[in-house]
Amino acid sequence: MKNWIERQKKIIDFTLSSLLRRKGKNGALILVYTLVVFLLASVMFFVQALKREASLVLKGAPEMIVQRVVVGRNDSIPLDYADRIKEIRGVASVKGRLWGYYYDPVTGANYTFMVPEESPPEKGRITIGKGVSRARFIDEEDEMEFRAFDGVIFNLTVGQVFSSESELISSDLVLVSEDDFRRLFGTGKDRATDLVLRIRNPRELSVIAQKIAELLPDTRVILREEILRTYDMVFNWRGGLTVVILFGGLMAFAILAWDKASGLSAEERREIGILKAIGWETSDVILMKFWEGTAISLSSFFVGILLAYVHVFFLSGALFEPVLKGWAVLYPKYKLVPFISAYQLGTLFFLTVVPYTVATIVPSWRAATIDPDSVMRG
Amino acid sequence: MIELIDVKKVFNQGKPNEFVAIDGVSLFIEANHVTVFKGPSGSGKTTLLSLIGAMARPTSGRIKVMEREITSLPERFLTEVRRKVFGFIFQQFNLVRGVSVLENVMLPAYPLEEGYASLKKRAMGLLDLFGVVNKAPSKVEWLSGGEAQRVAIARALINNPSVIIADEPTGNLDSKLSQEFMDTLGRLKEDRRTILISSHDPIVHESPIAEKVILVRDGRVVDT
Amino acid sequence: MRRANLFLIFLALGLILVSLMFLHACFREKAALPSLREREDMVRRLGLTDLCLFTEASYTRHPTRADRHTPFQDYPMSPDYFPSGSILAPPEMVKR
Numbered sequence: 001m002k003n004w005i006e007r008q009k010k011i012i013d014f015t016l017s018s019l020l021r022r023k024g025k026n027g028a029l030i031l032v033y034t035l036v037v038f039l040l041a042s043v044m045f046f047v048q049a050l051k052r053e054a055s056l057v058l059k060g061a062p063e064m065i066v067q068r069v070v071v072g073r074n075d076s077i078p079l080d081y082a083d084r085i086k087e088i089r090g091v092a093s094v095k096g097r098l099w100g101y102y103y104d105p106v107t108g109a110n111y112t113f114m115v116p117e118e119s120p121p122e123k124g125r126i127t128i129g130k131g132v133s134r135a136r137f138i139d140e141e142d143e144m145e146f147r148a149f150d151g152v153i154f155n156l157t158v159g160q161v162f163s164s165e166s167e168l169i170s171s172d173l174v175l176v177s178e179d180d181f182r183r184l185f186g187t188g189k190d191r192a193t194d195l196v197l198r199i200r201n202p203r204e205l206s207v208i209a210q211k212i213a214e215l216l217p218d219t220r221v222i223l224r225e226e227i228l229r230t231y232d233m234v235f236n237w238r239g240g241l242t243v244v245i246l247f248g249g250l251m252a253f254a255i256l257a258w259d260k261a262s263g264l265s266a267e268e269r270r271e272i273g274i275l276k277a278i279g280w281e282t283s284d285v286i287l288m289k290f291w292e293g294t295a296i297s298l299s300s301f302f303v304g305i306l307l308a309y310v311h312v313f314f315l316s317g318a319l320f321e322p323v324l325k326g327w328a329v330l331y332p333k334y335k336l337v338p339f340i341s342a343y344q345l346g347t348l349f350f351l352t353v354v355p356y357t358v359a360t361i362v363p364s365w366r367a368a369t370i371d372p373d374s375v376m377r378g
Numbered sequence: 379m380i381e382l383i384d385v386k387k388v389f390n391q392g393k394p395n396e397f398v399a400i401d402g403v404s405l406f407i408e409a410n411h412v413t414v415f416k417g418p419s420g421s422g423k424t425t426l427l428s429l430i431g432a433m434a435r436p437t438s439g440r441i442k443v444m445e446r447e448i449t450s451l452p453e454r455f456l457t458e459v460r461r462k463v464f465g466f467i468f469q470q471f472n473l474v475r476g477v478s479v480l481e482n483v484m485l486p487a488y489p490l491e492e493g494y495a496s497l498k499k500r501a502m503g504l505l506d507l508f509g510v511v512n513k514a515p516s517k518v519e520w521l522s523g524g525e526a527q528r529v530a531i532a533r534a535l536i537n538n539p540s541v542i543i544a545d546e547p548t549g550n551l552d553s554k555l556s557q558e559f560m561d562t563l564g565r566l567k568e569d570r571r572t573i574l575i576s577s578h579d580p581i582v583h584e585s586p587i588a589e590k591v592i593l594v595r596d597g598r599v600v601d602t
Numbered sequence: 603m604r605r606a607n608l609f610l611i612f613l614a615l616g617l618i619l620v621s622l623m624f625l626h627a628c629f630r631e632k633a634a635l636p637s638l639r640e641r642e643d644m645v646r647r648l649g650l651t652d653l654c655l656f657t658e659a660s661y662t663r664h665p666t667r668a669d670r671h672t673p674f675q676d677y678p679m680s681p682d683y684f685p686s687g688s689i690l691a692p693p694e695m696v697k698r
Binding site for chain 1 (some may be wrong): 604664
Binding site (some may be wrong): 003004006007009011012015017018021068271274275276277278279280281282287292369371372373374 | 425429433434435453454457460461466468472474475476477478483485486487488489490491492493494497532533537555583
């Protein structure tokens with residue numbers, strides 16, 4: 001065993017000497033490689049962590065939501081729909097919910113207004129998310145101006161600000177009382193934005209959804225599992241920017257590997273000939289090429305994923321922020337909970353380290369098997 | 379010690395540029411002797427040496443090294459023979475560029491299981507023996523012709539071979555260095571090694587050290 | 603120091619750091635459980651359905667509740683108005 005290690009080490013010695021001969025080229029190679037791994041791993045970590053957050057946190061989402069669709073768009077729903085739905089067997093409760101978007105011209109931000117089911121703020125007071133607080137530089141007991149649907153301006157006092165820990169779900173929220181909501185948005189007392197249902201037996205969800213669709217053809221039903229599935233698909237591999245990054249990354253690898261695989265230079269061939277002439281077996285040469293590929297790819301892999309981890313979980317994916325923020329004014333501040341799996345990293349390993357190492361070995365195979373006497377003949 | 383039985387070597391067999399390099403050679407090379415292969419360029423000396431040194435396989439015929447037939451050995455064993463028995467000094471030296479002198483000398487033994495420290499010691503010893511030990515960390519490109527020659531010899535000796543094969547060793551050297559080279563070979567012969575040289579340089583085949591001179595012409599041995 | 607040894611130490615270090623990374627993730631995940639639960643609780647209390655990530659437009663802020671029409675704006679092939687629209691895949695329901 002010790003001898004085997006010694007043999008590997010000696011071959012590694014020569015491999016490193018060989019690589020160090022072209023410091024510039026190999027240095028650039030490692031840099032590019034590390035960068036690509038860093039990008040891919042960052043995207044991977046970020047997306048996984050967000051997906052996980054969504055799947056854990058949105059478990060508490062409502063079981064069933066009923067929306068009214070008019071001319072293909074969501075419209076307010078009459079509350080007497082709720083009465084009709086309540087008659088369906090299996091429905092435990094139906095509640096009208098009020099929520100909507102408010103565009104704040106002062107900051108250019110969009111806020112989500114909501115009347116919560118439990119303990120809404122008292123009239124004249126609001127609870128706001130940390131993002132709103134930041135955007136408007138306001139805190140508890142400050143007043144905020146709002147412009148109602150009819151142009152009238154009135155003030156609401158900030159009662160509470162949501163914690164920064166909850167920013168991922170509450171950053172842009174403004175919780176308001178029912179009266180204030182209707183005053184602000186002009187929603188009639190007989191209407192709500194949508195209906196939230198509680199079902200007695202979860203196994204009957206789809207049956208009840210079906211019945212509602214038949215009963216009220218101008219409605220649409222959203223189930224909790226669909227909510228969770230949507231977030232599972234967010235940042236889908238096929239989605240826009242992720243595809244670009246992935247594709248770019250894989251292209252970079254293909255180029256690196258192609259450069260290796262497109263054959264050896266005359267100098268490299270000669271060198272292999274010399275090695276064989278002085279007594280190296282074909283397997284020794286292949287081993288050396290293996291270490292050559294591994295030295296570069298494994299080093300880059302380690303550095304790349306470690307940097308990606310720091311980037312995503314210590315720096316909150318700072319490089320992605322401009323992309324994710326897009327044109328939004330309000331962007332939540334959050335620290336993602338690290339969620340990484342050996343499976344993910346294994347996949348990345350197989351997509352990056354293995355092809356490169358193989359691409360280094362394969363073209364040398366042929367050269368390694370020729371008779372060394374061609375070297376003798378100069 | 380080394381026996382060749384009706385050995386033929388044909389290059390590009392079956393193709394229009396087919397070339398018979400060795401055309402039926404039978405030889406016996408004695409141990410602990412210095413044998414020189416003399417002949418014009420293109421006569422097949424180099425090919426003969428590479429066949430003897432287990433670097434290439436003959437198209438037909440048999441080769442025995444120390445009673446053991448190597449003609450049909452699988453590649454792995456052939457390399458083992460090559461490594462253990464033979465030490466090569468090439469005409470162009472064929473040192474690995476960009477790598478230090480020391481590493482070049484140790485290179486033939488890298489795939490083996492010997493420890494780095496003891497290998498290094500031996501390599502330094504050889505470099506010292508040939509007076510180039512202070513060049514050990516230098517890159518081989520910086521060596522003069524004579525220094526490179528000596529490093530090439532040191533490398534050939536690292537695995538302590540019993541047969542040394544030198545192909546046109548004085549081709550790139552002046553007379554003084556050529557003479558020095560022959561003296562070195564003489565010392566090696568004292569060491570109980572078998573030496574094979576191919577050369578058309580008179581300094582070599584007229585040297586008193588050359589015990590046997592074999593004339594090679596058109597792929598055949600003409601006289602002994 | 604001998605190059606091979608340096609390199610192997612580097613690799614070993616890499617392996618150790620990667621293991622530490624996993625450990626750190628595990629540790630942080632456990633430590634984050636209470637705040638995760640708090641968020642879940644909040645979602646339940648307030649009846650929320652979406653993460654507050656993209657506040658540019660309604661269908662990016664609430665992709666789970668987006669209507670069929672909005673993602674296509676004026677006409678079905680109209681380009682996304684918002685950068686985040688290029689990141690989000692269309693929600694499940696719209697595809698049905």
